[in-house]
Amino acid sequence: MSRIPCVPRFALMIWFGLCTAAHLQAGEPPIGFELDVQPILTANGCNAGACHGKQRGQNGFQLSLLGFDPEFDFNAIAKEGRGRRVFPADPERSLLLAKATASVPHGGGVRIDPGSADYQVLLQWIRQGTPRKIENEPALTRIELSHTTLALKPHAVQPLRITAHYSDGSQRDVTDRTSYQSNESAIVAVAPSGEVRAGPLPGEATIMARYMSLIATCEVAIPLEGDVPPAVYAELPRNNFIDNHVWTKLQSLNITPSQPVDDAKFMRRVYVDVIGRLPNAAEAQEFLKNEQTDKREQLVDALLERPEYADHWANKWVDLLRPNPYRVGIKAVLNYDHWIRDSFRKNKPYDQFVKELLTAQGSTFRNGAVTLYRDRRSPDEVTTLVSQLFLGIRLECAKCHHHPFEKWSQEDFYSLAAYFARVGRKGRGVSPPISGSEEIVLVGKSGSVSHPLTQEVLAPRPLFGESAVDDETADWREPLAEWVTSHDNTYFRQVMANRVWADMMGRGLVDPVDDLRATNPPSNGPLLEALADHFRDSGYDIKQLIRTIALSHTYALSSIPNQRNTADRRNFSRHYRTRLRAEVLLGAVDDITGVPTSFKAMPPGSRPNQIWTHRVGSLFLDTFGRPDPNKDPPCERLEESTVTQTLHLMNSPDLYAKVTSDASQMATLADAKLDVDKIIETLYLSIYARYPTAEERQVASKLFERQDVTKRQTIEDLTWAMMNTPEFFVKD
Numbered sequence: 040m041s042r043i044p045c046v047p048r049f050a051l052m053i054w055f056g057l058c059t060a061a062h063l064q065a066g067e068p069p070i071g072f073e074l075d076v077q078p079i080l081t082a083n084g085c086n087a088g089a090c091h092g093k094q095r096g097q098n099g100f101q102l103s104l105l106g107f108d109p110e111f112d113f114n115a116i117a118k119e120g121r122g123r124r125v126f127p128a129d130p131e132r133s134l135l136l137a138k139a140t141a142s143v144p145h146g147g148g149v150r151i152d153p154g155s156a157d158y159q160v161l162l163q164w165i166r167q168g169t170p171r172k173i174e175n176e177p178a179l180t181r182i183e184l185s186h187t188t189l190a191l192k193p194h195a196v197q198p199l200r201i202t203a204h205y206s207d208g209s210q211r212d213v214t215d216r217t218s219y220q221s222n223e224s225a226i227v228a229v230a231p232s233g234e235v236r237a238g239p240l241p242g243e244a245t246i247m248a249r250y251m252s253l254i255a256t257c258e259v260a261i262p263l264e265g266d267v268p269p270a271v272y273a274e275l276p277r278n279n280f281i282d283n284h285v286w287t288k289l290q291s292l293n294i295t296p297s298q299p300v301d302d303a304k305f306m307r308r309v310y311v312d313v314i315g316r317l318p319n320a321a322e323a324q325e326f327l328k329n330e331q332t333d334k335r336e337q338l339v340d341a342l343l344e345r346p347e348y349a350d351h352w353a354n355k356w357v358d359l360l361r362p363n364p365y366r367v368g369i370k371a372v373l374n375y376d377h378w379i380r381d382s383f384r385k386n387k388p389y390d391q392f393v394k395e396l397l398t399a400q401g402s403t404f405r406n407g408a409v410t411l412y413r414d415r416r417s418p419d420e421v422t423t424l425v426s427q428l429f430l431g432i433r434l435e436c437a438k439c440h441h442h443p444f445e446k447w448s449q450e451d452f453y454s455l456a457a458y459f460a461r462v463g464r465k466g467r468g469v470s471p472p473i474s475g476s477e478e479i480v481l482v483g484k485s486g487s488v489s490h491p492l493t494q495e496v497l498a499p500r501p502l503f504g505e506s507a508v509d510d511e512t513a514d515w516r517e518p519l520a521e522w523v524t525s526h527d528n529t530y531f532r533q534v535m536a537n538r539v540w541a542d543m544m545g546r547g548l549v550d551p552v553d554d555l556r557a558t559n560p561p562s563n564g565p566l567l568e569a570l571a572d573h574f575r576d577s578g579y580d581i582k583q584l585i586r587t588i589a590l591s592h593t594y595a596l597s598s599i600p601n602q603r604n605t606a607d608r609r610n611f612s613r614h615y616r617t618r619l620r621a622e623v624l625l626g627a628v629d630d631i632t633g634v635p636t637s638f639k640a641m642p643p644g645s646r647p648n649q650i651w652t653h654r655v656g657s658l659f660l661d662t663f664g665r666p667d668p669n670k671d672p673p674c675e676r677l678e679e680s681t682v683t684q685t686l687h688l689m690n691s692p693d694l695y696a697k698v699t700s701d702a703s704q705m706a707t708l709a710d711a712k713l714d715v716d717k718i719i720e721t722l723y724l725s726i727y728a729r730y731p732t733a734e735e736r737q738v739a740s741k742l743f744e745r746q747d748v749t750k751r752q753t754i755e756d757l758t759w760a761m762m763n764t765p766e767f768f769v770k771d
Contacts, residue, residue: 067163067166067167068163069167069170069173069174070160070163070164070167070170070173071170071171071172071173071176072109072112072113072117072164072169072170072171072172073109073172073176073179074173074176074177074179075160075164076116076160076161076164077106077109077112077251078106078213078216078250078251079151079157079160079161079216080102080106080112081105081106081216081218081250081251082157082215082216082217082218083139083150083151083157084147084150085102085139085147085150086102086103086104086105086106086112087104087105088104090147092104092105094439097146097147098146100115100124101115102115105249105251105252106251106252107252107448107449108492111492113171116135116169117169117171125165125169126165127165127166127167127168127169130162130165130166131162133165135161135165136151136158136161136162136165139151139158139161140152140153140158156215157216175207177205177206177207177209178205178206179203179204179205179206179250179251179253180204180205180206181203181204181253182201182202182203182204182213182217182248182250182253182254182255183201183202183204183255184199184200184201184248184255184256184257185199185200185201185202186199186257187255187256187257187258188257188258188259188260189235189257189258189259189260190259190260190261190262190291191227191235191237191259191260191261192237192261192264193237193238193239193240193241193261193264194236194237194238194239195236195237196234196235196236196237197234197235197237198232198233198234198235199214199219199229199233199234199235199246199248199257200212200214200233201213201214201217201233201248201250201255203250213250214232214233215232216250217233217248217249217250218248218249218250219231219233219246219247219248219249220246220247220249220558221244221245221246221247222244222245222247222558222559223242223243223244223245224244225238225240226238226240226242226243226244226261227242227243227244227246227259227261229246233248235257235259237259237261238261240261240606241261241262241263241264241292241293241606242260242261242606243258243259243260243261243292243562243609244258244259245257245258245259245558245559245560246258246259247557247558252446252448253446254446254557254558255557256557256558256560258560260291260292262291262292262293263292263293263294263603264293265293265603266293267290267293267295267603269290271295272286272287272289272290275296275592276299276592277592278590278591278592279587279590279591280569280573281566281569281570281587281588281591281593281594282591282592282593284563284565284566284569285563285566285593285610285611285612287565288562288563288566288610289604289610289612292610293603294603294604294607294610294612295601295603295604295612296593296596296604296612296613297596297597297598297599297600297601297604297612297613297614298596298597298599298601299592299595299596299597300595300596300597300614302326302327302334302335303323303327303727303728303729303730304597304728304729304771305335305595306318306323306326306327306338306728307323307727307728307729307770307771308594308614308770308771309335309338309339309342309589310342310728311619311623311770312542312543312585312589312770313339313342313343313348313351313585313589314342314345314347314348314351315347315350315351315352315354315620315622315623315626315648316347316351316623316626316627316630316646317627317630317631317725317726317728318728319630319724319725320721320724320725323724323725323728323729324724326338327729327730335590335595336590339586339589339590340586343582343585343586346384347646348383348582349380349383349384350380350383350646350648350649351623351648352383352581353379353380353382353383354622354648354649355542356379356383357375357376357379357380357651358666358676359428360375360379360396360411360428361375361376361379361651361652361653362375362410362413362414363654363668363669364652364654365471365472365473365474365654366414366469366471366472366474367403367410367413367414367469367474368403368413368469368473368474368475368476369475369652370403370404370475371403371404371407371410371413371474371478372410372651372652373407373651373652374403374404374405374406374407374410375407375408375410375411376407376651376652377407377651378406378407378408379407382395383581386580386581386582388578388579388580389535389574389579389580389581390524390531390579391579393429393520393523393524393531394520394521394524395408396408396411397425397429397516397519397520397523398514398516398517398520399411399412399480400480400481400482400514401479401480401481402477402478402479403466403477403478403479403480404477409478409480411424412462412464412480413464413469413478413480416464416468416469418456418457418458418459418460418462418488419438419452419453419456419488421456421459421462422434422452422455422456422459423435423438425523426455426502427553428534428553429523429531429534430502430523430528430530430531430534430555431530431533431534431537431549431552431553431554431555432447432502432530432555432556433553433554433556434447434451434452434455437449437451437452438452439491447502449490449491449492450490450497451500451502453488453489453490453491453497454488454497454498454499454500455499455500455501455502456488457487457488457497457498457499457500457515458499458508458515458516458518458519459515459516460486460487460488460499460515461482461483461484461485461486461514461515462480462482462483462486462516463480463481463482463483463486464478464479464480464481465478465479465481466478466479482513482514499515499518499519501519501522504522504525504527504528505522506518506519506521506522524579526575529568529571530555532571532572532574532575532579533549533555533567533568533570533571534552534553534555535571535574535579535581535584536567536570536571536573536574536584537549537552537555537561537567537570538552538553539581539584539585539588540567540570540588543585543588543589543594544588544593544594544611544614544615545614545615545616545617545770546608546609546611546615548561548562548563548566548567548570549561549562549567550562550609562609562610563610563611570584570587570588573587593611594614596611596612596613596614597613597614598613598614598615598616598771599613600613601613614771616769616770616771617678617769617770618663618678618679618680618684618768618769618770619768619769619770620663620676621647621659621660621662621663621664621665621676622646622647622648622650622660622665623647623648624659624663624768625647625657625659625660625663626646626647626648627767628659628694628697628762629646629647629697630725631704631725631726631758631762632697632698632700632703632704632705632758633702633703633704633707634696634697634700634702634703636657636659636693638650638655638656638657639655639656640652640655641655647660652668653665653666653667653668654668658687658691658693659687659691659693662683662684662687663684663687664676664677664678664679685763688762688763688768689763694759694762695759698755698758698759699755704725705751705754705755705758706751708721708722708754709749709750709751709754715739715740715743716736716740718754719731719735719736719739719740719757722739722754722757722758722761723735723761726758726761726762726767727761727766727767739757742756742757
């Protein structure tokens with residue numbers, strides 16, 4: 040590329056002005072940077088995270104990620120390096136065009152063809168003098184997809200068109216300058232042109248269309264081939280509104296549900312889900328012998344009133360909230376754990392639970408809830424936790440740039456963080472690895488949060504809606520708590536309803552459970568809305584939400600697929616099998632053997648789900664996926680099964696010691712004057728919560744006929760073998 044000749048600045052300015060005027064007089068439309076240029080850069084990936092949109096740019100040229108900061112991008116292109124990237128005196132020789140067309144070496148290759156419409160727009164913009172804005176320039180307000188839902192046959196093709204709407208009422212077809220993405224490309228793919236292509240398999244996918252900072256989605260379904268008579272769905276049981284929504288969705292996909300489970304599997308399932316333990320032999324036998332027609336409803340109601348309910352469900356929440364005691368102090372974490380468990384024992388309404396947590400103040404030695412602010416010590420740290428846990432909105436990305444898959448900007452993030460700007464503290468603070476001192480969390484008289492780029496001090500503002508804060512408001516967190524828990528805030532009730540649904544059903548309507556966004560839509564939107572509204576109308580009563588799910592016909596479906604739901608993984612046409620939670624599984628081993636596990640820093644006889652910190656050692660719990668105590672909450676558990684877990688159940692010395700202990704239930708059964716059939720029945724009721732089949736009785740009875748093995752050894756062998764089957768460690 041030849042050197043640009045040196046021209047006096049004043050001469051260039053006069054020449055640019057004359058040149059621009061000439062082009063506009065000739066009828067060439069004015070080109071604006073935000074209106075016309077930035078969409079081209081975004082559509083061609085120039086400001087993507089893998090290119091110039093990364094944190095430090097690429098080869099000395101940086102743009103804001105996906106064009107979230109137009110002023111920064113304009114300066115980078117038109118002014119940075121004395122404007123070396125654009126040359127209005129000879130636009131075709133501009134570095135911006137030369138790099139994009141790869142006429143000079145460019146690591147990104149050819150991004151724009153020289154004869155394309157994009158090239159001509161950039162050329163005209165440079166020719167016109169690279170204006171920042173044009174006169175009366177409208178603002179982009181929304182984008183609209185030609186289709187928001189599609190039902191396609193296998194291998195069908197359907198083009199999408201995207202229309203951009205502007206503040207002056209004008210519209211543009213921006214299909215060619217929109218980026219597209221499918222969340223299930225194996226089911227439904229989408230071409231760069233916006234052409235949707237169905238694959239050969241039935242299923243569902245969501246197509247995301249992003250034009251600049253705005254996003255629209257289209258939900259695409261490929262129904263299962265073959266006709267199912269409407270009478271099949273009309274005749275399905277409908278215990279409550281859940282079943283109506285599930286059957287409607289299944290009918291739209293030509294999927295039929297599995298058969299319901301028997302009483303034994305329902306009992307075991309609901310025991311595990313509601314109180315986190317298995318029924319013992321006597322409880323199982325009592326339920327199975329009960330001939331009342333409403334015995335399932337009676338069982339659910341009885342379980343919800345049992346003390347084990349609080350520890351089981353509180354254990355789920357301490358996963359999300361508890362900090363590392365070596366960072367914030369043992370006593371603070373212990374008090375925090377007590378506050379959470381006490382809230383579940385009292386069946387505290389969920390909105391009250393969240394309000395008390397968000398507005399907590401006082402001593403870490405007296406009010407466990409304030410430990411949240413002892414651990415999260417800056418407004419931005421609290422914001423990421425609060426938005427994800429209580430709204431299902433992952434704002435972490437917006438700390439540094441505009442969220443790539445959502446509408447949230449840096450200003451949105453730090454305006455929300457400003458609500459926590461006046462959280463004050465008294466005390467010695469944290470001093471890992473001890474942090475044993477008391478700390479007082481209080482409301483300060485001052486404090487502010489600034490935008491990291493502009494340094495503008497931001498006033499507290501919610502992500503949407505209204506939440507008034509003024510100088511008369513002592514604690515800015517109070518209006519925030521009111522906004523978060525407001526009846527108008529659908530995110531609040533939907534994310535909790537989704538969490539409970541996922542715990543009960545094996546998968547969330549939205550997955551991951553705390554990632555509610557337009558580009559990650561629920562598998563059954565009307566059902567999620569109905570569940571959330573039911574939760575709100577019940578006064579945010581978690582027990583009532585659990586009860587409603589447990590008594591639906593959908594909850595009681597078998598996990599065994601049929602010919603028309605084998606491929607279903609998200610519409611709940613059958614129950615999705617999950618491995619028992621680590622604490623539930625260890626508690627089951629303790630109950631079956633009759634030998635409780637002893638935990639350090641816990642009273643004798645404590646159950647695994649009563650442990651107040653994951654720092655309490657347990658090889659079993661670590662093997663089966665409890666959260667790593669060194670990771671920052673909210674923590675995710677390892678739900679998948681591993682070879683290590685299988686080997687642990689087969690070979691663990693601790694489990695061997697429990698099964699063979701003189702104090703075990705195995706020893707008690709051996710010493711009792713029971714016939715073999717009764718022993719076998721007791722083991723099956725204790726381990727599987729059901730009676731053995733005739734074949735199982737026959738096989739087990741033969742084990743007791745061995746001459747070289749004692750009765751007790753046979754009971755121990757049978758117990759260990761049964762505890763190593765999927766029927767034991769899986770919630771079916």
